Amino acid sequence: MKRIGILGLGGVGGYFGGLLAKAYYKSDAVEIVFIARGETQKVIAQDGLKIVTDESELIVRPKLVSNNPEEIGELDYLICATKTYDIEESLLSLKNCIVPKTVILPLYNGVDAPERIQKLFPENEILEGCVYIVSMIFSPGTIRKIGFFEKLFFGSKTASKSKLEELQGIFQKAKIESYCVENIEETVWEKFIFISALASVTSYLNENIGEILSNADSKKLYVELLHEIAAVAKAKGLKLPDDIVAQTILKLEKSPKEATSSMHRDLLAGKNTEAISLTQFVVKEGAKYNVETPFYKKIASVLLSE
Numbered sequence: 001m002k003r004i005g006i007l008g009l010g011g012v013g014g015y016f017g018g019l020l021a022k023a024y025y026k027s028d029a030v031e032i033v034f035i036a037r038g039e040t041q042k043v044i045a046q047d048g049l050k051i052v053t054d055e056s057e058l059i060v061r062p063k064l065v066s067n068n069p070e071e072i073g074e075l076d077y078l079i080c081a082t083k084t085y086d087i088e089e090s091l092l093s094l095k096n097c098i099v100p101k102t103v104i105l106p107l108y109n110g111v112d113a114p115e116r117i118q119k120l121f122p123e124n125e126i127l128e129g130c131v132y133i134v135s136m137i138f139s140p141g142t143i144r145k146i147g148f149f150e151k152l153f154f155g156s157k158t159a160s161k162s163k164l165e166e167l168q169g170i171f172q173k174a175k176i177e178s179y180c181v182e183n184i185e186e187t188v189w190e191k192f193i194f195i196s197a198l199a200s201v202t203s204y205l206n207e208n209i210g211e212i213l214s215n216a217d218s219k220k221l222y223v224e225l226l227h228e229i230a231a232v233a234k235a236k237g238l239k240l241p242d243d244i245v246a247q248t249i250l251k252l253e254k255s256p257k258e259a260t261s262s263m264h265r266d267l268l269a270g271k272n273t274e275a276i277s278l279t280q281f282v283v284k285e286g287a288k289y290n291v292e293t294p295f296y297k298k299i300a301s302v303l304l305s306e
Contacts, residue, residue, distance in 0.1 A: 001028070002170070005075040005097065006062075007035045007090060009049065011135035011262065012107050013081030014143035016152060016176060018051045021060040023174035030170060033075070035094065037067040043141030050142040069096040077167065080117075081107045083266075084277035087116050098124065103163055105129050105154055109199070109262065110277030111192045125163065128184045129154035130191040134259050147256050151177050153191075155184030186240055189233050193240075194248050197225040199263035199278045204299045206264070210257030221295065223249065228293045229282050235289035267303075275303040 006017035017034060024030040034044060048059040066072055075097050082090050087108070091098070098104070098121055105127045106113040114126045132151045138144040152171065156164065164180050171178035181187050201212060201222045212218040226245045233240055241247060266273045279300045286293035 001031055002076045002166075003031045003033060003074065004077045004079065004170070005033045005035050005072060005094070007078060007080045007094065008082035008086075009034055009036050009040055009044070009143075010081060010083075010137050011143060011145075012131055012133065013079065014049060014137065015051060015133060015135045015145055015150070016081075016107070016131070017062070017079065018049050018058070018060045018143065019174045019176050020170070021049065021062040022058065025061060025063075031063045033072055034062040034065040035067055035072060036065055039140040041065055041067060047141060051145065052138065052142065053145045054147070067093075069094055072097045074099045075102050077103050077105065077170075079105045079107060080113070083272070084108050084110045084113065084274045085272055087113060088120065091117060091120055095121075100124065103127065103159065103167070105167070107131055107152070108277070109195050109274055110281060111188055112277055112281055125156065125159045127154050127156045127159060127164075127167075128188050130188045132191065134256060136262065136265065146259060149255075151179070153179050153181055153184065153187045155181045155187070157184075183239070186238055189238050190240060190244065190248075193226065193229050193233065193244060194251055195261065196229055196278045196282055197222060197248070198252065199261040199274070200225055200296065200299045200303070202261045202264035203267050203273065203275070203303055206268075208258060208260040208264075209252060209255050213253060213257070222252075224295045225299075228286070228291070228296050231291045232282055232286050232289060232293065235291050236285065273303065275300065279303055 006013050021032045024032050044065045048061040051058045100123055103125045107129050114128050117126050130153050132149055134147050135143055135145040168180045205218055207218055212222055226248055230244050263273050282296045283293050283300050
């Protein structure tokens, strides 16, 4: 029996964890455990997790929903999708479930997670991963997904081929559109360039995707941010496409106009934001590699002073 824990049941963890729970509800080979607390845990334990898409509604149930490490037990895989500011606290609370065989797949918004997790668990195999999806918590225990886009990428320079193939097999049986890629760091950074510039500009200007694309000044600021972060990636030695900025703009133009970044939504709701991992991180990496990031600096100072 392979036991898979899903930590963080927001837009990403709730949606992909939900597909896994649906596929393996009656399985003897794979067991899905939702790691949740408070209202979310209560609602899912009672009514299941509801996933609402543009054309359907689905209710799924994991084998177990708990935040008690004794109940959760040892895990073969742990998929993490909390907010980046919760990485250390949430993983350390599960240290009894994370044994030497546990493979950890981080699906956070930033790119600093694998390094931070490796520091906590130096003996464990930490994969790299990212997703493309527009989804969010509608209410505790209910995930709302907008549009058709849902892709999951993962990989590792060090993990065994058999482990990666096993995980890919588990995803594919659950009808998750997943790709195990060799150049995962580049793939993760391509996503990071998209999400970091978008999170920074939407939060700073208080505008959604449609507003940024239709306002010349807003779009200009967005493009400036793309050039800065692309320069940082290049200085780090990442082999990204020459037209990464143009490709990223195209991605934005194909996104739902009414959508915005999760960081912008958190800011509007008065919640903690991921500005340290999504905005400040680029400034720090820029300084490390002698790349000027004036627009990122300006936005980071505003977002982190609020």
